[in-house]
Amino acid sequence: MIDFRYHLVSLISVFLALAVGIVLGAGPLKESIGDTLTGEVDALRQRAADLRTELDAAGAELADSQAAFESAADDLLAGVLEERRVAVVAFGDRDGGATDDVAARLEEAGAVVSARVRLTDDWTDPTRATFRQTLAGTLVEYLDPAPDADAGPGTELAEALVQAVSNAVPEDPDRRSENAAVVLQLLTESGLVEVDGEVTLPADAVVVVAGGFDAELADTGDETAAPEDTEALQETVDRWVAVTREIAFASLLRTDGVVVAGHEPVEGGLLAQIRDGQATATRASTVADVQGLVGQVSVPLALAERIGGAVGHYGSGPGTTAPVPPRVELLPIQRIPQLPTSDGGGDGTTDGATGGGTDGAPDAGEATQEPTG
Structure with missing residues (x-):
């Protein structure tokens, strides 16, 4: 009889904890977790956008440098050999x-x-x-x-x-x-x-x-x-x-x-x-x-x-x-x-x-x- 009561109490505790979790997840914690995840996603998106901007700027700078060197190459090489x-x-x-x-x-x-x-x-x-x-x-x-x-x-x-x-x-x-x-x-x-x-x-x-x-x-x-x-x-x-x-x-x-x-x-x-x-x-x-x-x-x-x-x-x-x-x-x-x-x-x-x-x-x-x- 003691064993049966023990198992019954254990099952009730498990279901109670589950119910509390569901209530909290659908209520107070839902908004906190959602806000945190949303903030992290937004931060990652912004970081990706910043990196893309930096990459585009570096690419443009490299293209400008290449163009400048290409232009200078004509004078640099003229008559060398x-x-x-x-x-x-x-x-x-x-x-x-x-x-x-x-x-x-x-x-x-x-x-x-x-x-x-x-x-x-x-x-x-x-x-x-x-x-x-x-x-x-x-x-x-x-x-x-x-x-x-x-x-x-x-x-x-x-x-x-x-x-x-x-x-x-x-x-x-x-x-x-x-x-x-x-x-x-x-x-x-x-x-x-x-x-x-x-x-x-x-x-x-x-x-x-x-x-x-x-x-x-x-x-x-x-x-x-x-x-x-x-x-x-x-x-x-x-x-x-x-x-x-x-x-x-x-x-x-x-x-x-x-x-x-x-x-x-x-x-x-x-x-x-x-x-x-x-x-x-x-x-x-x-x-x-x-x-x-x-x-x-x-x-x-x-x-x-x-x-x-x-x-x-x-x-x-x-x-x-x-x-x-x-x-x-x-x-x-x-x-x-x-x-x-x-x-x-x-x-x-x-x-x-x-x-x-x-x-x-x-x-x-x-x-x-x-x-x-």
């Missing part, structure tokens, strides 16, 4: 259209884009290593000067690429050598290189558009990325870093200068590694954020500065010299033919390997330039 011939080298199809924009800015600066080549993934594919080694051995026969015997296939291929776009006939610096044409044809037929248009003039300088490897690497940094995917991409980036260094060194030996352009630098990325390397950082200029207007305009300015003898690193990220390169006035370029001597050789000033404007002597635009070799 007048009559310079520039070969543009891109890596795969990761550039997001940046190569086209960079080429347009080079032309706006007065340069002639003498060659546009794109390296395919076969250039670094580990499964094609034996093929590349065999091809490099063939290409060396057409290189003048040839790399050291122990240079390795990577250096030999880089030398082949640079000489293919820069080697001129010693007696006619406006004409590519026959060997240069043969080398480029072999690289193209091998599937390592794709050529956009026709290469008709030897290049004075080289711009490497390193593509979007840094952006891809940044995307793998989130928590959803599988560790094996990040590791595989890092290995790919490291291989292209080695290629970039080899092409940069070959360009410094055979032309008047080189600039490596890439996306926003990230830790372990291509551009960051190039800037971290003592040998490349002190000899090859770099430009970050090439997917944007400021980066694209910076490429011709950085190249002119490099031809003039200085090295700089521009855009964002560690190791940056300044956001934008200074404008450098280069002297008019002089391409002096090498007349054959009585013994049938050259004039003794060059082996004929240098294309463009150096021909074994300092270019007219390099009167104060430090050695780039």
Whole structure:
């Protein structure tokens, strides 16, 4: 009987509490809770509206800044690379259209884009290593000067690429050598290189558009990325870093200068590694954020500065010299033919390997330039 009464009292207490809750919810507390929720919703709506206003204002300010910089770019670039011939080298199809924009800015600066080549993934594919080694051995026969015997296939291929776009006939610096044409044809037929248009003039300088490897690497940094995917991409980036260094060194030996352009630098990325390397950082200029207007305009300015003898690193990220390169006035370029001597050789000033404007002597635009070799 006690147990029954106990359970009965418990049930009555539960229903009483429920009834009190219903009464309070429909009465005094209803208005208080409703007002609180309404206030919070209104506050959130106002915050969203404020953020939208701030975003619109920032977007408008950015658009104004871009328009102002675009307007200033015309004067900034005018004549910076007048009559310079520039070969543009891109890596795969990761550039997001940046190569086209960079080429347009080079032309706006007065340069002639003498060659546009794109390296395919076969250039670094580990499964094609034996093929590349065999091809490099063939290409060396057409290189003048040839790399050291122990240079390795990577250096030999880089030398082949640079000489293919820069080697001129010693007696006619406006004409590519026959060997240069043969080398480029072999690289193209091998599937390592794709050529956009026709290469008709030897290049004075080289711009490497390193593509979007840094952006891809940044995307793998989130928590959803599988560790094996990040590791595989890092290995790919490291291989292209080695290629970039080899092409940069070959360009410094055979032309008047080189600039490596890439996306926003990230830790372990291509551009960051190039800037971290003592040998490349002190000899090859770099430009970050090439997917944007400021980066694209910076490429011709950085190249002119490099031809003039200085090295700089521009855009964002560690190791940056300044956001934008200074404008450098280069002297008019002089391409002096090498007349054959009585013994049938050259004039003794060059082996004929240098294309463009150096021909074994300092270019007219390099009167104060430090050695780039």
